[in-house]
Amino acid sequence: MKANRLKTIWRGMGTGFKLTVVVCATALLTISVFAYVSVRSHSASLLAEVERHASQLSESVRLSTEYDMLHNHRELVHESIRRIGNQRSIQRIRVLNKAGSIIYSSDAAEIGSMVDKKGESCYLCHAAGRPLERLEMKDRTRVFRPAPGSSRILGTITPIYNAPSCWTAACHAHPRERVVLGVLDVTMPLAEVDKDIRRGQLEIAVFALSAILALSLITGFFVKRLVTSPVAELVDATRRIAGGELGHIIPERADDELGLLAKSFNNMTHKLSEARLQLVQSDKLASLGRLAAGVAHEINNPLTGVLTYSSFLLKHTKDRPDLQEDLQIIVREAIRSREIVKSLLDFARQSVPRKGEADINAIIGRAESVVGGQFALNNIKVVRELDPALPRIKADAGQLEQVFMNLFVNAADAIGTGGGAITVSSSALKLPPSAAAQIRKALCPKRHSLIDAGTPLDGKPSVRLKVKGAGAEGFLHLSAMYGSGVQLCSLPPAAGGPAQYACPECAVPLNSKGAACPACGGAVYAFEAPPWGMIEGCAAKGCGWRRWQGAEDAGNLEFVELRISDTGCGIETENLQKIFEPFYSTKGQKGTGLGLAVIWGIVDNHGGTIRVESKTGAGTTFIIRLPVNA
Amino acid sequence: MKDQRDILAIDDEPVITGAIRKVCAAEGLSVDTEEGAAAGLARLEDSSYRLIICDLMMPGAGGLEFLAEAARRGVSAPVIIATGYATLENAALSLARGAINFIPKPFTAEELLAAVRLALRCDRLQREAAAPPGAGAPPAYAPCPPGYYRLGCLSWAKVESEGSVLVGAGGLFLGAVGPLGALELSLPGEETMQGAACAAAVSAAGDRHPVLCPVSGRIVEVNAGAAATPALAEKEPYSGGWLYRVLPSNLQAELGRLTACGPERIEPGQARQQRR
Numbered sequence: 001m002k003a004n005r006l007k008t009i010w011r012g013m014g015t016g017f018k019l020t021v022v023v024c025a026t027a028l029l030t031i032s033v034f035a036y037v038s039v040r041s042h043s044a045s046l047l048a049e050v051e052r053h054a055s056q057l058s059e060s061v062r063l064s065t066e067y068d069m070l071h072n073h074r075e076l077v078h079e080s081i082r083r084i085g086n087q088r089s090i091q092r093i094r095v096l097n098k099a100g101s102i103i104y105s106s107d108a109a110e111i112g113s114m115v116d117k118k119g120e121s122c123y124l125c126h127a128a129g130r131p132l133e134r135l136e137m138k139d140r141t142r143v144f145r146p147a148p149g150s151s152r153i154l155g156t157i158t159p160i161y162n163a164p165s166c167w168t169a170a171c172h173a174h175p176r177e178r179v180v181l182g183v184l185d186v187t188m189p190l191a192e193v194d195k196d197i198r199r200g201q202l203e204i205a206v207f208a209l210s211a212i213l214a215l216s217l218i219t220g221f222f223v224k225r226l227v228t229s230p231v232a233e234l235v236d237a238t239r240r241i242a243g244g245e246l247g248h249i250i251p252e253r254a255d256d257e258l259g260l261l262a263k264s265f266n267n268m269t270h271k272l273s274e275a276r277l278q279l280v281q282s283d284k285l286a287s288l289g290r291l292a293a294g295v296a297h298e299i300n301n302p303l304t305g306v307l308t309y310s311s312f313l314l315k316h317t318k319d320r321p322d323l324q325e326d327l328q329i330i331v332r333e334a335i336r337s338r339e340i341v342k343s344l345l346d347f348a349r350q351s352v353p354r355k356g357e358a359d360i361n362a363i364i365g366r367a368e369s370v371v372g373g374q375f376a377l378n379n380i381k382v383v384r385e386l387d388p389a390l391p392r393i394k395a396d397a398g399q400l401e402q403v404f405m406n407l408f409v410n411a412a413d414a415i416g417t418g419g420g421a422i423t424v425s426s427s428a429l430k431l432p433p434s435a436a437a438q439i440r441k442a443l444c445p446k447r448h449s450l451i452d453a454g455t456p457l458d459g460k461p462s463v464r465l466k467v468k469g470a471g472a473e474g475f476l477h478l479s480a481m482y483g484s485g486v487q488l489c490s491l492p493p494a495a496g497g498p499a500q501y502a503c504p505e506c507a508v509p510l511n512s513k514g515a516a517c518p519a520c521g522g523a524v525y526a527f528e529a530p531p532w533g534m535i536e537g538c539a540a541k542g543c544g545w546r547r548w549q550g551a552e553d554a555g556n557l558e559f560v561e562l563r564i565s566d567t568g569c570g571i572e573t574e575n576l577q578k579i580f581e582p583f584y585s586t587k588g589q590k591g592t593g594l595g596l597a598v599i600w601g602i603v604d605n606h607g608g609t610i611r612v613e614s615k616t617g618a619g620t621t622f623i624i625r626l627p628v629n630a
Numbered sequence: 631m632k633d634q635r636d637i638l639a640i641d642d643e644p645v646i647t648g649a650i651r652k653v654c655a656a657e658g659l660s661v662d663t664e665e666g667a668a669a670g671l672a673r674l675e676d677s678s679y680r681l682i683i684c685d686l687m688m689p690g691a692g693g694l695e696f697l698a699e700a701a702r703r704g705v706s707a708p709v710i711i712a713t714g715y716a717t718l719e720n721a722a723l724s725l726a727r728g729a730i731n732f733i734p735k736p737f738t739a740e741e742l743l744a745a746v747r748l749a750l751r752c753d754r755l756q757r758e759a760a761a762p763p764g765a766g767a768p769p770a771y772a773p774c775p776p777g778y779y780r781l782g783c784l785s786w787a788k789v790e791s792e793g794s795v796l797v798g799a800g801g802l803f804l805g806a807v808g809p810l811g812a813l814e815l816s817l818p819g820e821e822t823m824q825g826a827a828c829a830a831a832v833s834a835a836g837d838r839h840p841v842l843c844p845v846s847g848r849i850v851e852v853n854a855g856a857a858a859t860p861a862l863a864e865k866e867p868y869s870g871g872w873l874y875r876v877l878p879s880n881l882q883a884e885l886g887r888l889t890a891c892g893p894e895r896i897e898p899g900q901a902r903q904q905r906r
Binding site: 298299300301302303304306307308309311312314315316331334335338345355394441447448449505506 | 643645646648649650652653656687713714715717735736737738739740742793817819820821878879880881882883
């Protein structure tokens, strides 16, 4: 239960926090182990130093007293041991005989007393029950506390072995068969050493703790800076975008993975907002169509009265030159109004442009000459960067002239009366079919159109097929953009995709006979997509393979790209996606809010695209791409 | 005996009917006006007219309902449909339902009169053709041959074996226009739509009559002969006088909105004329 709760809490923590905790825990473990080992080896080496000192001392005492012992000069031995034992670094020196009786000692009081075999100076040899006769150097020392709470003491035992001189000496004190005659026991206080050890431990502990603390802080800081904050920004951006704020842009701070993620994220939002714009646009255009139809009907009736009566009067007042001129103006303006209403209806109906060979540079020139008068008044300079070798394109010159006139007027309005510049440039552009080819016509073998404007995908009318599969029947919508894999299928997803494709109108099968998708082996549809012949494809989920051999063979598609930039007030980012919407206007009473919507419609009808880049206070650029061979 | 009048104008807007009355009366035509389809039909009980001009969209019954009801009652007067909601679909639909012409509002006095004169002449030609052929009387106009599809009497379409469609102006229409002054034609490569004006016949008198196209598609060829000599279209409207070869974009659906020309509609004398 407790483990589960911890697990829940852990899962609820932020990535940055978890990362910091893991790094700190690792550091804590590593540094602790390191500190522990250091303390151990430091203590051991200090102790070894004392040991070495003690054994050296023992050896010195043994050698310096040996001669006196052999000659039985007890007083001299006593004196030597007392003197040496009086040094501060030595607690006590004593010599025990085999029976455990203290013969010499730096502490005169204990001479003659017996030592218990279980006593600390004896157990090294006598612990095993039977006395050892040889003791290794490392085994001769012992560390003990004489009483609980007192400081530690190091004792070194040096056995005094029997030697020929001992049993041949004048005193004949020792028999020949004895191996060990007695023990020299030197004890040294460890208080100083223990103090050193404690100081070392403290130092290492302080270092370890500071290292852990520093590491935690540094890790925490960088994790926050490099991970937590960018991730928080991404999360925040996702929320904003989910809330519909598609103009939100994440600052791209580095080229690392998170930077790349932010970049792809921004790219995705951009694409998303473009797609949404196109969708909204189609939707708005549909309602605009209904509205325009109503308006046209309402306006056309009163206009009929004006036009009929005025033209009638014009015809019947040939003898009144004073009236003729006025009537001509009324008729002319009424006819102009008729054309305006008609173009509104045409636009609402997305009328087919009357295309001919068009010279875009010349069209730009004409548009400029129409609205140019206003530029000079407002101190606006027009910079032309037109490509003289621009290919002529198939387009409706009248409609395109309207596009440029509108954009020029918008640019001039954005600049205002303060003066500025409008730059208009044209250039040729080549794009591969996968990036730009669009299916504009799709026909079944019985010449039924498969294009469905009612369900736009990628902002363009889609291709609609009837599909059968998994015992169900439905419709499949394919994006008209050749390079796009976007599709919409009303069938439940089945492995291998729909089995049968057909024309929605006449149900003639559209399966490519005997062909299997080279990517997934599913059924392949095929229909005619003029002007580039048959297009084949597979609609299996996740496959989306398509081949439009004609388009591929036709090579890169040619476009002309036109840019109109101004140095005006710019458009705020959140408004950028609204500007192409019908009835969106920043000009109040001056504008209808239809200008850019009309432009969008015209460019779209030419198979082109229009987009806008803007920076508040710096200016706006409209970029139009039109196909050369539409 | 019913009153014999020239024109009945039906529109829910008095300003329109008033304008029609003014313009036509100046040409010596007698005009009655009504503000609705039902009132118009009631008026037809008492009077007979040479021509009816009816609005398409009116409260209650509209122009299409009026056409259907007039046909059911055996009204023989030709009907021009006028509308402020001049969509291509409405144009094609009105002609398919039996209107003799379609005129978008707003129109000038000249445009209105041109349409009126054309309709009256069409009607006269049709009556002459329906009458038993007089000895040696020249045929009034070339009829639409079987296998052709027509949009009212304005234009026709003939599907060719290659999938393309031949488009021309109707024989009755050209006959009614009278001596042709000029033919205004589109250019090859242009797109055209069913119900959209794709050409205009200008009479010697200067009246300009738009020809609405029977099918949508791309014009791939313009008949150079007809363009050079408009008289060719007048003489052989259904053969050598064709106007365009069109690559259709939505043929099957559009043929459904056209009227098939059939042998049962052709008088023996006219059929002979066509074969010759």
